[in-house]
Amino acid sequence: MTATRVxxxxxxxxxxxxxxxxARRARRGRAIALQVAxxxxxxxxxxxxxxxxxxxxxxxxxxxxxxxxxxxxxxxVETMSVFLSSTGVVPGFLNSLQVGLYTLALSLLIGVPAGxxxxxxxxxxxxxxxxxxxxxxxxxxxxxxxxxxxxxLTTGLYDTTYAVTLLHTALAxxxxxxxxxxxxxxxxxxxEEAAMIFGATGPxxxxxxxxxxxxxxxAAAAMFTFVMSWNEVLGAAILTLNQRTLPAQVLATLxxxxxxxxxxxxxxxxxxxxxxxxxxxxxxxxxxxxxxx
Amino acid sequence: MARRRPGRSRLxxxxxxxxxxxxxxxxxxxxxxxxxxxxxxxxxxxxxxxxVQRMVDDAYFWxxxxxxxxxxxxxxxLQFAFALAxxxxxxxRPRFHGVYFYIWVLPLAISDxxxxxxxxxxxxxxxxxxxxxxxxxLQPYAWLSYQNPTSLFLTVLIAELWRATSLVLVIIVAGxxxxxxxxxxxxxxxxxxxxxxxxxxxxxxxxxxxxxxMILRTILALQTFAVAQALAGRNFPLLVGxxxxxxxxxxxxxxxxxxxxxxxxxxxxxxxxxxxxxRDRSPGxxx
Amino acid sequence: MADIVMRxxxxxxxxxxxxxxxxxxxxxxxxxxxxxxxxxxxxxxTLLRMVAGLETPDSGSVAIGGRDxxxxxxxxxxxxxxxxxxxxxxxxxxxxxxxxxxxxxxVPPAEIERRVRQAAEVLELVDYLDRxxxxxxxxxxxxxxxxxxxxxxxxxxxxxxxxxxxxxxxRLQFRAELKKIVRQIGTTTLYVTHDQAEAMSLGDRIAxxxxxRIVQVGPxxxxxxxxxxxxxxxxxxxxxxxxxxxxxxxxxxGTSLRVGDxxxxxxxxxGAFDGRPVVVGVRAENVEVGTSPGEGRLRARVEVVEPTxxxxxxxxxxxxxxxxxxxxxxxxxxxxxxxxxxxxxEALRFxxxxxxxxxxx
Numbered sequence: 001m002t003a004t005r006v007x008x009x010x011x012x013x014x015x016x017x018x019x020x021x022x023a024r025r026a027r028r029g030r031a032i033a034l035q036v037a038x039x040x041x042x043x044x045x046x047x048x049x050x051x052x053x054x055x056x057x058x059x060x061x062x063x064x065x066x067x068x069x070x071x072x073x074x075x076x077v078e079t080m081s082v083f084l085s086s087t088g089v090v091p092g093f094l095n096s097l098q099v100g101l102y103t104l105a106l107s108l109l110i111g112v113p114a115g116x117x118x119x120x121x122x123x124x125x126x127x128x129x130x131x132x133x134x135x136x137x138x139x140x141x142x143x144x145x146x147x148x149x150x151x152x153l154t155t156g157l158y159d160t161t162y163a164v165t166l167l168h169t170a171l172a173x174x175x176x177x178x179x180x181x182x183x184x185x186x187x188x189x190x191x192e193e194a195a196m197i198f199g200a201t202g203p204x205x206x207x208x209x210x211x212x213x214x215x216x217x218x219a220a221a222a223m224f225t226f227v228m229s230w231n232e233v234l235g236a237a238i239l240t241l242n243q244r245t246l247p248a249q250v251l252a253t254l255x256x257x258x259x260x261x262x263x264x265x266x267x268x269x270x271x272x273x274x275x276x277x278x279x280x281x282x283x284x285x286x287x288x289x290x291x292x293x
Numbered sequence: 294m295a296r297r298r299p300g301r302s303r304l305x306x307x308x309x310x311x312x313x314x315x316x317x318x319x320x321x322x323x324x325x326x327x328x329x330x331x332x333x334x335x336x337x338x339x340x341x342x343x344x345v346q347r348m349v350d351d352a353y354f355w356x357x358x359x360x361x362x363x364x365x366x367x368x369x370x371l372q373f374a375f376a377l378a379x380x381x382x383x384x385x386r387p388r389f390h391g392v393y394f395y396i397w398v399l400p401l402a403i404s405d406x407x408x409x410x411x412x413x414x415x416x417x418x419x420x421x422x423x424x425x426x427x428x429x430x431l432q433p434y435a436w437l438s439y440q441n442p443t444s445l446f447l448t449v450l451i452a453e454l455w456r457a458t459s460l461v462l463v464i465i466v467a468g469x470x471x472x473x474x475x476x477x478x479x480x481x482x483x484x485x486x487x488x489x490x491x492x493x494x495x496x497x498x499x500x501x502x503x504x505x506x507m508i509l510r511t512i513l514a515l516q517t518f519a520v521a522q523a524l525a526g527r528n529f530p531l532l533v534g535x536x537x538x539x540x541x542x543x544x545x546x547x548x549x550x551x552x553x554x555x556x557x558x559x560x561x562x563x564x565x566x567x568x569x570x571x572r573d574r575s576p577g578x579x580x
Numbered sequence: 581m582a583d584i585v586m587r588x589x590x591x592x593x594x595x596x597x598x599x600x601x602x603x604x605x606x607x608x609x610x611x612x613x614x615x616x617x618x619x620x621x622x623x624x625x626t627l628l629r630m631v632a633g634l635e636t637p638d639s640g641s642v643a644i645g646g647r648d649x650x651x652x653x654x655x656x657x658x659x660x661x662x663x664x665x666x667x668x669x670x671x672x673x674x675x676x677x678x679x680x681x682x683x684x685x686x687v688p689p690a691e692i693e694r695r696v697r698q699a700a701e702v703l704e705l706v707d708y709l710d711r712x713x714x715x716x717x718x719x720x721x722x723x724x725x726x727x728x729x730x731x732x733x734x735x736x737x738x739x740x741x742x743x744x745x746x747x748x749x750x751r752l753q754f755r756a757e758l759k760k761i762v763r764q765i766g767t768t769t770l771y772v773t774h775d776q777a778e779a780m781s782l783g784d785r786i787a788x789x790x791x792x793r794i795v796q797v798g799p800x801x802x803x804x805x806x807x808x809x810x811x812x813x814x815x816x817x818x819x820x821x822x823x824x825x826x827x828x829x830x831x832x833x834g835t836s837l838r839v840g841d842x843x844x845x846x847x848x849x850x851g852a853f854d855g856r857p858v859v860v861g862v863r864a865e866n867v868e869v870g871t872s873p874g875e876g877r878l879r880a881r882v883e884v885v886e887p888t889x890x891x892x893x894x895x896x897x898x899x900x901x902x903x904x905x906x907x908x909x910x911x912x913x914x915x916x917x918x919x920x921x922x923x924x925x926e927a928l929r930f931x932x933x934x935x936x937x938x939x940x941x
Contacts, residue, residue, distance in 0.1 A: 034387045041379060046396045048455060051421050052411040067424030110313045117310035129311060136322055138508060138564060140516050142533050143557045144322065146540055146549045147329035170321035173314060193634050194667035196654045198732065199684025212671040231404030233519045234533065238540055247406045247519070252541075254522060259417065262523070266410025273402035280402075281395060 049270065056080055056267030063260050083264030092249035093268075096230055098161050099245055103168040103229040104222050107176045110169070112218065115180025116206070120189070133174040141171060145238040152239060159241045167239060168229040176221050183217030184210065220280065227276050231269075332550035344547040353538075354552075357530035363446070364531070365514045365563075368453055373507065375454065376461035380469055381491075394466075401459035408456035409523025413437075416448045416524065439528035449529055452520050457513075461506060468502030469495070508567050512560045532556050582645025582735035582768055584608040584631055589640035591626055600626040602792035603640070613762055613769045615783035617776055619815070623792040624772045625740055631770060632738050633657050645735050655684070660734035660767075664741040666725040668713045674700075674724050675709040681732035699731040702761060719750050726758070730765055737762070737769040743778060755781060776816045780804060788812050807929065810936035813861045819893065821861045824901035825933065830854035837928075840899030845876045847925040850939070858939065859931040866927035869894065869907045870920045877920040882913055894919070 054072055055063065060082070062074035083089060118126065148167060152158040157166075187210050195205035236248040244252065250265040257265075336343055348354055379397060383390050400408065415421045416436040423433035436444045472495065480490045518533040527538065532552055539549040589604045601623045608614045616624040629635040631642055633654035641650045649657045660681070668677050676683075678699055682692045700706045703723040713721055722742060729737060743751045743758070759782055762769055773779055779786045780800045787797040788811075796808040807813035813821035826837035828850055835851040836843045837860060850858065873879065880896040880903065887893075892907040896919060905921060913919065930939040 031387065034382060034385055038382055038387055038389075038393050041382070042393055042396050045400060045455065045459075048411045048415060049399060052414050055414045055421075064419075066419045067427040068419065068421055070421065070424065110317055113310040114314040117307040121307035121310075123305065123307040129315075132315075132318070134505075136318055138512055138560070139322065140512055140553070140556050140560050142516055142518075142536055143329060143553045144325045146536065146546055146553050147325035147327075147332055148321070149540070150328055150332060150546060151325060166321060170318065173318060177314060188665060188667065190663050190665055190667040191669060193632075193654075194661065194663055194669075195680070195684075196634075197632060197659065197661045198681035198728070199655045201653070201655065204684075209669055213669075227402050231402070231407075233404060233406045234516070234537065237537065247404055250410075251406055251519060251522060255526060259419075262410055263414050266407050266414065266523075269407035270403055270411065273404075273407070274399055276402045277395070277399050281398070 049274070052263065052266050052270060055263035060260050063263070079260045079264045080267065083261055083268065086253075086261065088244065088249045088253070089246070089268075092244050092246040095161055095164075095240075095243055096245040096247070099164045099168060099236070100226045100229045102161065102165040103172060104226050106165060106169045107172040107225050108218070108222055111173055111176030111221075112180050114177045116184050116210075118177065118181040119184035130178075133177055136170075137174045141167075141232075141235055144170070145235045148235075149238050158239065159243050161240075161243055161245075163239045164236050164243075164245060167235045168225075168232060171232070171235075172225040172228055176225060179221040179224075180214070180218055183214045183221070186217070187213045223276065223280055227273065230272065329550045329553060332547050333554050334551075336547070344545075344551045347545075348548050348551045348555075351535075351548075353527070353530045353535055357532050357535045358555075360446070360530060361515060361517070361532045362559075364450065364453070364517060365511055368450055368514055369507065369511055371450075372454055372458050372461055372510070373503070376458050376465050379458070379462050380465040383466065384469055397462060398459045400456045401463065403456060404519070405453075405456060405517070406519035406523055408452050409520040412448060412452040412455070412520075413523050437525055437528070439525070442529075445525055445529050448524055449517070449521050452524060453514070453517060456520070457510065461510060464502055464506045465499065468499045471502075472498045504567065508564050511563050511567070515556055515560055515563070583610040583612075584736055584768060584770060585641075585643040586627070586631065587641045587643075589627065589630055589637045589642070591623075591630065591635060591637050599623075599792045601630070601637070604789075604792070604794055605640075606787060606794060606797070608768055608770055611766050611768055613759075613771065613782065613784045615771045615773060615779040615786045616789060617773055617779035617786055617815075618789035620774055621791075622789040624774075624789050627789075628738055628740055628770060628772045631736070632659055632661055657736075658734050659736045659738055660729040660732050661738040662725045662729045662740065662742045664744060666721050666742075666745075668721050668724050668728075670713050673710055673712055674705060674716070677713070677724055678705075678709075678727045678731055680728060685732070695731050695733075696727075699727040702730070702764075703727045719746055719754065722746060722754070726761070730761065730767075735768065737767045739769065739771045741773050742771075744773070744775070751778075758782070777818065780816065788815065806938070807861065808938050810859060810861065810931045813929065813931075817863060819864050819904040821863050821929075822867070822901075822903040822905075823859050823861050823931070824898060824903065825857050826860050827857050828853045828855065839878060839901075842878050842899075843876075844878055844923075845925050846928065850930055853930075853939065857933055859933050859936070861929040861931060862923050862927055864893075864904050864906045866923050867903070867905045868922040869905050869911070870922065871913075873920050874922070877922045880919055880921055882915055882917045882919055885913060885915060896921070 051070075054070075055068075056079055057072070057075050057077065058069075059074050059076035059078050062069065063079065117123070118130070144167065148163075149158060152160075152163045157163045191209050191213070192202075192205045195209045196202065200208060231247065232245075233247040233251055236245040237251050240248055247269060250262075250269065254262065333344055334340055334342070383394060383397075387393075403411075413420070417423075418433070418435055418437070422436065426433050434444065435441055436448055439445065476494050476498070477490055480494045485493070516533045517531055518537065521529045521531050521534055522537075527534070533556060536549045536552045536556075539545045539552065584607065586604060586606045589601050590599060591601045592599045604623070604627060606614075606627075616627060618624050626635060630637050631644070633649065633652060633656075637650065641648055643649065644657055644659065669680070672680070675696060678696045679692050682695060687695075696709070697706070700709055703726055705720070705723055705727060708716060708720060708724075713724065716724070722745070725742065729739075743754060746754060755778060771782060783800055785798060786800050786803055787794050788803065789795065790811055796803050796812050803812065804816050807816070807821065810823060814823070824839060826839045826844065828846065829836050829838050829843070830851040835846040835848055835854075837846045837850075837858075838844075844860075870877065878898055880898040882894055882896050883902070884895040885892060886895075887909065889909070891909055892911050892913070894905050894907055894913065896903050896905055898921070903921075905919075907913065907919075931937065932939055
């Protein structure tokens with residue numbers, strides 16, 4: 001008697017339905033195509049920045065050669081230092097800094113209380129106020145700059161950093177109010193109520209409980225204001241003559257300056273922006289999401 | 294949180310808080326507007342259309358008008374399509390999407406003047422683009438010459454596209470994040486393809502974010518100025534560029550004000566146009 | 581230690597069509613734990629907030645410890661409060677959160693340290709004093725809120741649904757702890773909840789609210805046993821009180837209630853309503869379920885059988901009414917079976933069919 005070994009029927013191991021080799025290859029193909037597309041876009045966005053850095057850091061001599069080298073072979077700080085020592089550049093830099101900081105301070109001073117009011121009080125005129133803010137954001141800067149120059153001329157503020165500060169604050173204020181309003185809304189009202197139950201007055205409650213929580217958002221709004229002011233060209237160019245901000249200075253000398261100067265100027269204007277984005281990455285989505293509501 | 298005993302009146306808190314902003318904005322917006330209109334239409338002998346006439350007669354005005362309108366007609370749709378594509382690519386979460394996002398968003402904080410200078414280094418006669426062409430054995434091209442108006446337009450277009458798309462990208466990404474995944478998942482369970490989901494589920498929900506963004510972006514694009522200055526000077530006239538010239542070099546604030554008002558008029562027309570075009574036509578929606 | 585006297589409080593929110601509180605008067609005695617209970621929107625939180633000073637009434641007054649506080653800001657009322665969302669400040673450590681009220685009152689630091697530690701011990705938070713709220717669980721944050729409230733030793737303790745954000749198990753656990761703590765410190769407490777089981781278990785007295793009015797106040801068991809109107813009977817208790825319509829029939833042999841084609845023995849006093857329909861209320865636990873017919877038993881058909889573990893919850897149909905009754909866990913019954921219900925006449929409650937108020941008997 002032979003023992004017959006009967007193998008139990010093996011369960012068929014099939015791949016999940018639809019996941020044939022073809023489907024899997026198609027998926028992988030799509031993933032690769034996506035990566036390629038992303039890299040292409042990244043090159044478009046990133047390469048120019050690389051190139052301007054290269055141009056700004058190349059020696060004067062290498063910039064006169066043609067064709068230009070695409071690799072960092074002839075690095076030197078010569079171009080940048082010549083740019084920085086040109087008349088008006090360092091003062092321009094200082095003016096930009098001053099205007100930026102003043103604008104930051106003034107827009108926060110006026111904007112934060114307004115943002116708080118929007119967040120906490122349902123007052124009559126709330127909707128018209130918000131509409132007013134949105135409308136002012138939509139107003140072209142150019143429409144303001146030329147008449148403002150005349151206004152400042154008559155009030156003696158023309159060609160001062162104060163004039164530019166006022167313009168920049170006017171530009172930044174609507175956004176500041178709307179952003180800080182959203183930030184305050186995110187702090188629950190019952191935190192203030194709890195503070196008041198346990199002994200705080202209204203203002204004390206805001207100071208000790210609401211502001212500390214709102215600080216990150218307000219700081220983000222402040223940084224955006226600073227960058228906006230730093231980059232603003234048209235208004236600054238029209239409102240100033242001798243007290244120019246950096247962009248206005250570069251713009252004014254654009255026509256008569258050599259290429260190297262312009263490349264260096266470009267790099268000088270780009271660097272702070274790159275640093276700024278590196279720091280502000282996290283806040284970007286939140287802020288732009290909230291300002292549009 | 295009212296606390297006052299009825300009968301005791303004081304200036305309500307919210308008014309005190311928004312007061313400064315109201316005063317500030319009115320003074321810095323309303324007043325200049327009035328002055329600006331006066332500047333454009335008033336001369337030494339009272340109301341006049343002289344400046345408007347001068348503006349219209351100027352050789353650079355109509356080209357500037359044409360360029361400005363052409364720019365926004367081509368740039369805005371391109372920009373939004375590009376930004377939307379980028380946002381959707383990121384949404385598919387490829388590997389390194391964090392790095393991609395960082396690089397794609399970098400141009401956001403760059404001023405238009407800097408953007409112009411960046412692309413100047415590429416497009417100028419002895420710039421990087423021509424260098425690459427030369428190395429490939431091709432003929433270099435005078436991209437920025439006034440004799441090549443088409444390429445001039447394209448360079449300004451590309452530079453603006455590069456600079457301003459990041460902002461739209463951030464807005465769209467924020468908008469996409471606000472769309473609950475449920476709708477998308479339901480649609481795909483019911484058999485919708487990617488393009489169908491895009492068209493019927495995602496885009497309609499993006500509409501509110503897109504609406505405001507498009508209006509603001511268009512109004513800003515109407516004021517394209519420094520980019521063109523850096524790349525082409527007056528070879529590519531634009532309305533705001535002309536304002537700058539009339540004010541700074543031709544020392545004529547009145548014509549400058551007149552051009553500014555033209556920009557304002559176009560802005561308002563486009564804003565109204567957008568609001569009607571992108572109006573929510575679904576029944577029961579608030580207009 | 582103080583009492584709370586609310587008199588004729590009326591409040592309508594701007595834009596609201598009905599009154600949030602409609603001439604409500606209520607007194608919480610010194611040291612008493614009174615629970616305000618009712619469905620959402622009944623006005624209980626509004627009432628609490630008016631006592632706290634977070635809302636001002638349109639008319640009426642609030643007095644705490646004999647002092648009229650109607651127009652005083654919260655910090656001058658010397659009350660303490662636990663919020664539904666806890667309202668713990670995320671930018672301060674637990675220690676500083678608990679100490680907040682004391683710091684605002686400028687209590688000397690050594691004293692603050694001592695009292696914070698004491699409160700932390702009572703609420704088992706000693707190990708967490710130097711953590712930030714983000715590092716705590718929901719239950720722990722709730723304890724911090726309670727600690728902050730008890731450490732200031734206020735005359736009145738207010739609580740706005742403090743347990744409703746906890747999961748079911750934690751809620752049960754903490755309910756008992758809360759009762760113990762409040763009894764220990766003995767402060768006058770006004771507690772708001774929508775959970776009737778919580779109200780029953782915690783209060784010395786409960787006040788049932790509906791649509792801006794207080795419909796019944798009294799010790800929990802009294803309100804449970806003798807609801808003053810149909811709403812209260814249906815709101816308290818799980819399962820809620822059963823209601824069915826019957827016609828009173830007075831006869832020489834006694835008073836009975838006719839339900840459909842059946843009759844049920846009734847207390848003599850209801851005989852005054854002979855010939856009239858009344859709404860009869862009876863609690864599930866007072867209904868005996870059997871499988872055999874008998875004198876005075878009502879026939880009903882089983883529709884749903886739900887085993888709860890400790891008993892069998894049966895949904896039965898009596899004429900056109902649906903009743904919930906309970907049977908011992910081993911009771912053998914299937915849907916569509918017939919069962920026989922018996923309830924003693926003393927367990928029946930009677931309500932007017934139109935006004936839904938209890939019929940005085």
